[in-house]
Amino acid sequence: MERKPIAKSYSRRKLLKTGAGMIAGAAVGTSLWRDMAAAAGGVKKFEGVTVNSVFVSGEHDDTLLRDRIADVKEKLGINLTVTDLGAGAMHDKIAEGLRSGHSPYDVSTIVGFWLAEMVGPGSFEPLEKYLHDPSLTPADFDFGDFVPKHLDYISYWNLAEHRNGRPGQLFLLPGPHSDAHMVVYRKDLFDKYGVSAPPKTWDQYVQVARKLHHPADGVYGTAFVGKLDPSISLSEWGNRLVSVGGRMFTGSLKEKTVTPHLDSPESVAALENMVELLAYSPPGVSGYALTEVADAMSAGRIGMTLMWVTVAGRAWAPNLSKVAGTVGAAVPPGNGVTIRGGWGMGIPKDVKNKEAAWAVIRYYSTKEADKARVLNYGTAAVRTSTFRDPDVVKAYPYYPVFGTLLENATPYPSLPFPESWEMVMEPSKFWNLAVVKQLRPKEACQKAQDAVQQILKKGGWNKSA
Amino acid sequence: MSERVQARQVAAGWAPRFWKRLDNTPWLFILPVTLYLLALSIYPLISSFVISLHEYHIDSRTFAWVGWGNYAAIFHDREFYTALRNTVIFSIATVTLELGLGMALALFATRRLPGRSLLRTALIIPMMTTPMVVGLMWRFLFNTDFGIVDYLLRSLFGLPPINWLGSAPYSLISLIIVDIWQWTPFAFLILYAGLQTIPDDLLEAARVDGARGAQVLRHVIVPLLQPVFTVVILFRGMDSFRAFDTVYTLTFGGPGRESATLSFIAYLEGFAYSHLGLASAMSYIMVALIFAGVTAYRLTVMRWAEK
Numbered sequence A: 001m002e003r004k005p006i007a008k009s010y011s012r013r014k015l016l017k018t019g020a021g022m023i024a025g026a027a028v029g030t031s032l033w034r035d036m037a038a039a040a041g042g043v044k045k046f047e048g049v050t051v052n053s054v055f056v057s058g059e060h061d062d063t064l065l066r067d068r069i070a071d072v073k074e075k076l077g078i079n080l081t082v083t084d085l086g087a088g089a090m091h092d093k094i095a096e097g098l099r100s101g102h103s104p105y106d107v108s109t110i111v112g113f114w115l116a117e118m119v120g121p122g123s124f125e126p127l128e129k130y131l132h133d134p135s136l137t138p139a140d141f142d143f144g145d146f147v148p149k150h151l152d153y154i155s156y157w158n159l160a161e162h163r164n165g166r167p168g169q170l171f172l173l174p175g176p177h178s179d180a181h182m183v184v185y186r187k188d189l190f191d192k193y194g195v196s197a198p199p200k201t202w203d204q205y206v207q208v209a210r211k212l213h214h215p216a217d218g219v220y221g222t223a224f225v226g227k228l229d230p231s232i233s234l235s236e237w238g239n240r241l242v243s244v245g246g247r248m249f250t251g252s253l254k255e256k257t258v259t260p261h262l263d264s265p266e267s268v269a270a271l272e273n274m275v276e277l278l279a280y281s282p283p284g285v286s287g288y289a290l291t292e293v294a295d296a297m298s299a300g301r302i303g304m305t306l307m308w309v310t311v312a313g314r315a316w317a318p319n320l321s322k323v324a325g326t327v328g329a330a331v332p333p334g335n336g337v338t339i340r341g342g343w344g345m346g347i348p349k350d351v352k353n354k355e356a357a358w359a360v361i362r363y364y365s366t367k368e369a370d371k372a373r374v375l376n377y378g379t380a381a382v383r384t385s386t387f388r389d390p391d392v393v394k395a396y397p398y399y400p401v402f403g404t405l406l407e408n409a410t411p412y413p414s415l416p417f418p419e420s421w422e423m424v425m426e427p428s429k430f431w432n433l434a435v436v437k438q439l440r441p442k443e444a445c446q447k448a449q450d451a452v453q454q455i456l457k458k459g460g461w462n463k464s465a
Numbered sequence B: 001m002s003e004r005v006q007a008r009q010v011a012a013g014w015a016p017r018f019w020k021r022l023d024n025t026p027w028l029f030i031l032p033v034t035l036y037l038l039a040l041s042i043y044p045l046i047s048s049f050v051i052s053l054h055e056y057h058i059d060s061r062t063f064a065w066v067g068w069g070n071y072a073a074i075f076h077d078r079e080f081y082t083a084l085r086n087t088v089i090f091s092i093a094t095v096t097l098e099l100g101l102g103m104a105l106a107l108f109a110t111r112r113l114p115g116r117s118l119l120r121t122a123l124i125i126p127m128m129t130t131p132m133v134v135g136l137m138w139r140f141l142f143n144t145d146f147g148i149v150d151y152l153l154r155s156l157f158g159l160p161p162i163n164w165l166g167s168a169p170y171s172l173i174s175l176i177i178v179d180i181w182q183w184t185p186f187a188f189l190i191l192y193a194g195l196q197t198i199p200d201d202l203l204e205a206a207r208v209d210g211a212r213g214a215q216v217l218r219h220v221i222v223p224l225l226q227p228v229f230t231v232v233i234l235f236r237g238m239d240s241f242r243a244f245d246t247v248y249t250l251t252f253g254g255p256g257r258e259s260a261t262l263s264f265i266a267y268l269e270g271f272a273y274s275h276l277g278l279a280s281a282m283s284y285i286m287v288a289l290i291f292a293g294v295t296a297y298r299l300t301v302m303r304w305a306e307k
Helices: A012-041 A063-067 A069-076 A087-100 A112-118 A148-155 A187-192 A202-212 A230-242 A265-280 A290-298 A309-315 A354-363 A367-377 A384-388 A390-395 A399-408 A420-435 A441-459 B003-011 B014-023 B027-052 B069-075 B078-110 B116-123 B131-141 B148-157 B170-196 B200-208 B213-224 B226-241 B245-251 B262-272 B276-306
Strands: A050-056 A079-085 A107-111 A156-158 A172-179 A181-186 A220-222 A302-308 A327-330 A341-346 B054-057 B062-065
Touching (some): A063 A367, A069 A079, A087 B262, A172 A367, A181 A309, A181 A399, A187 A327, A202 A220, A230 A302, A230 A420, A290 A309, A327 A399, A420 A441, B078 B116, B078 B170, B170 B226, B170 B245, B213 B226, B262 B276
Parallel strands (some): A050 A079
Antiparallel strands (some): A107 A341, A172 A341
């Protein structure tokens, strides 16, 4: 066999060309190999990429992910930062970032009543392409396991029709928690004071609170969000309204004929019920937000309360509650409809590392992560498999009740409006004034009606106003 | 300008001389700070004024021209006047009390007492604490159910529970107390430094002439500290007028808007509700009010003091 002569010398240009080619080849090869290896294992790594994430504080949404920052680094190569902010501060920071085109968080969590404002203008990245890319999402991710009602509530938005739900595009993955409301009560106090069953009507709710009210023994009948806080609208007034069939709006957004009904008899009754409960609540209840109510329940200072499930769950957690063994859960008074809540995780369009952000969202949305969140912190699950998990049902016996509540829950009525947050916050100040008895419930409802009317008029949602 | 004139000017060395003269001036030294001010102060000022003449549409993320509409809307809004009233009460109460307490502490600290250096250090701690921490700390202290403030008032004076943060007028009073706690040390530091500059001869001369403590204070110390008072009043006055962080963390303006300040309302409109035009207009009104306040102070109090 004739051998080809080996070139005796390289010109400088040839040497440079060959060297550059080898380096480029090695780089491409390494990257390809890493991608292929990652695809084989279902995980693409993002060595050295920083991902900033934000979650609402006080609801244990961030806790598990914060605990797993090192695991994220090991499995995904990502330098993860986890921030938690109060709902108001978080809204303002995300909204400001989207307006300016400089979103501070690659992973931004959004609650239902921010969808129209934040996702509606098309500021979030559609997630289907990430979900269906095998190098970014392993086959066993099981998207079909997410609770369908929560998916429709938080994940899908129809840009053309300005509404949530399917048909629509996938903008957020459900989580870290879904939500609805339930009544949490002390079974031991029910037995002690002869209360045979949880209340079925709001009048009964007041009567039960009265029976459980023994301040001399360090136990108040109930507590509720009385502070100027979004939850005074969402949890307190909103639940009392929808559970008796009351409506916040009628008319059509599309035809711009929306009419508010915050001065309806159902609305006034809802507020009167809250004011009536003041007599059986701790003296400082008008300064209570969600955290104070949840803490009072876990500390054994109140006999009963109405609460978001994800916050209520900690009353069952032995590491977080003094009354873990004695609490029970029930469907709230009324027709069994409560205000739906919960969050979704998405990626603002203006952030750089979208694939890495997706990797974090996917990591925190697995079945294992959902179950771990519930078992450790009593949060509200987003996956159907978690609802059926025997460990979860054993640790949190209310889960079957919660499943029914989640099925029947309804979004806060202002959800479709871009001004939704304002429609939550502005009435809150009048509910708060009624609770501190500076306004009578009827006056407060009238003022809230006028305020929302004004917002609708400004937004052009009521042509006749 | 004709080519012939240009050529003559160049020939006469006009252009080089101009640049030479410019080189000798401090313009180049001023340039960085001028650029800094243009970028970080002047441009935002002009930009926010332009925004104040527009309305932002949250759904389409666009601006529409409304002229003076935002300013008119603010002056027709009852909440603006509530916030203005709160801001004025807050500013006057905090500045007056901080000045008085700061002066008392400064006079106390000048005495040769054991542990006075420790006192000076301890006094400035509140000023160094971040506003969010201050807010959270006082939220616990003012808590009606388990806060120390209410506990002491109940056990020492037998007072009924007070809802400090959730009821009027206590919510505004709480904010004033917290501001005094945090910022009296500022007044103390400035006044203490001022006291150190008063020559001992003057004080001794006054005492030799028979002046007692209160007379020395009134006729020697206070007149000599006038410029220092001005610094404290202007700095703290402007700061109090912009009070926001403690309002946000402690009361969120509640109950209703009973403890809201102008800054808080501007924040809500701008950041929470995306009414950027309205918030900018409100900020301009605040600037005008501060300007008017400072001018009035200069024309009245300072002129009176000079006399």
